[in-house]
Amino acid sequence: MKEFKRYMVTSALPYANGPVHIGHLAGVYIPSDIYVRYLRLKGKDVLWVCGSDEHGVPITLKAKKEGKHPQEIVDKYHEIIKKSFKDLGISFDIYHRTSAKIHHETAAGIFKTIHDKNGFIEKTTEQYYDPEARQFLADRYITGTCPHCGYEKAYGDQCEKCGTSLSATELINPKSTISGAKPELKPTKHWFLPLDTYEPFLKKWILEEHKEWKPNVYGQCKSWIDQGLQPRAVSRDLDWGVPVPVENAEGKVLYVWFDAPIGYISATKALTPDWEKYWKDKDTKLVHFIGKDNIVFHCIIFPSMLKAEGSYILPDNVPANEFLNLEGDKISTSRNWAVWLHEYLEEFPGKQDVLRYVLTANAPETKDNDFTWKDFQARNNNELVAILGNFVNRAIVLTGKYFDGLVPERINPDEADTAVLNEISEIRQKVEHSIENFRFREAMKEAMNLARLGNKYLAETEPWKLIKTDEDKVKTILNIALQISASLSIVLEPFLPFTAEKIRKILAIDKIVWDDLGNHDLLKAGHKIGKAELLFAKIEDKEIEYQVNKLLATKEQNKEESHEPVKDEISYDDFMKMDIRSGVILEAEKVPKTKKLLKLKVDTGVDQRTIVSGIAEYFKPEEIIGKQVSLLLNLAPRKIRGIQSQGMILMAEDKNGKLYFVAPQENIKPGALIK
């Protein structure tokens, strides 16, 4: 394996429209913190950067909804996120943000360089522009009269009445749905990164040269490359983001995925004037920690951008984790189904390492995993308290009791004693190997084995018995138990930094270096150690119940609060325009090559017609034949997957997206009017 002179580590930028939860931590931030802390202890030259991703449409929407400026939104979450990371001991060298000036300059600079090298494809199209709102309008934000059927409220992309696909420019009397103003046709230019031209490069670089990447990452990349890459737009008509730095680009910003990864570079710039050697020197090892949803951006798009720019190095590895679930359900910010970091820190003060431990032990390294509070409690009580905390406590208490807290000397250690000391080095090697291969779960387990080793050693030697007959032997035993404790304070530092620090405080030592791990004389005979202090406290059932109840309450609330806002008022006439009737499904078959579509033949009472409906995920064709349904008959026909769909089946949808038929409770002849 290549030896690198220095390391550049990045962690995915959290999106600043909400706080950070345990899924983020287990997937990205804790693994990278372990990795970086380890490298630092080894004395490596390493920089680790992260920051808030503050651009993009969702933030502007959230701002609009709350009547605020996007900057207010990102300011709020940036502070919450930054503080909670710090409190958990996530040791970024810098936590930056993409709304910062230096980021805008950096992103613009990179765009400009690629632009000047003709690295983009430019495409100009005529698009509607709203002079009042002063922005370009997406097709959906324009209504007008359909040139085919004369329907007055056709959308810019499609007429709902006759079903024809339209382009906004075909509409007669177009109107902006934002301001109501009459939009003007203006040429708008966009820039595309021609990913297709990077295909040969990506093929060689990933598929041939990085076979060691994790299977999920490698497989995902292969899938994308094999399917053929398309040029991707790198700009948007929006007023929140990094302005496109060329002439005649007013109202255009860089697409958020273009500017976000550049945030790594700008953060490094903000950190040190020496930033270039971390990003441009071939002897730097660049590692991106991300979640699986980010694989394509970090393995395909960002490297292509850097390649296009020309002067940057490419990542050596992109360790992506899978997702963490919570109590069996997907974590969801919008449904408030999460354990929020800032809340955890308040509710479990001083227990940062417990969360770090549980999330590492349970990290979704190879497949999605589940976090449960019961498991959280069990790991704390049975592993941290019983194995680790207990061992260190035993060693300290015994030393206090027998030798007044003075480290005793080793006198004629026998074979078993030496074997135990030597085992520390073996554990060290295993931990190193695992961390360097991004297997943190395994690494931490090995580290914990050191505490297991200590417990076993004490149980076998029984110093509390020997003290009556052979004090010299007890000295040797406790010396070794203390050396193990000291080594624990090193090996645990990457995983449980607060605990490692606590152990050092009790042992009254300060300096630690990874290479001291396994040293048999970390504590000199005669050194005075401090008083025993518990490393971990048991977590009682009550605390766990509280958390579980909190989640149950969320579940209840989600059930109740699933109301969409009430739509705009309509007139009775509007309602009566709809022709809703009961009907019966006569035939049903799956539309080939789709997941959700069923082609149905229904008896409407007046005729038999074909309807295509997106319900295949919840109903099998044979199950619904003969089923009574409610039909909207006079909906404009529309072609779906090549099949003309004449009407719509009415369905109720719950918050999880599950569908339910809406139909008369008792059997009724097809064709009965519903009003």
Added chain:
RNA sequence: GGCGAGGUAGCUCAGCUGGUUAGAGCGCAUGAUUCAUAAUCAUGAGGUCGUGAGUUCAAGUCUCACUCUCGCUACCA
């Protein structure tokens, strides 16, 4: 539907290029022990390795089909 990843003891996971009775931690049972936060230590019981075929002297490990979970993608008037 296409593509990718995964399906190994109650739970969380190891099992490298196929090779003796499939491993670990936690939980569970029994025993030992009391220095320690009823903590620890030892021993043990738990698996037809998603299902079904095939290749091979030999398959959890290779091939094919099927099935379930997750993700990307197409697609839900």
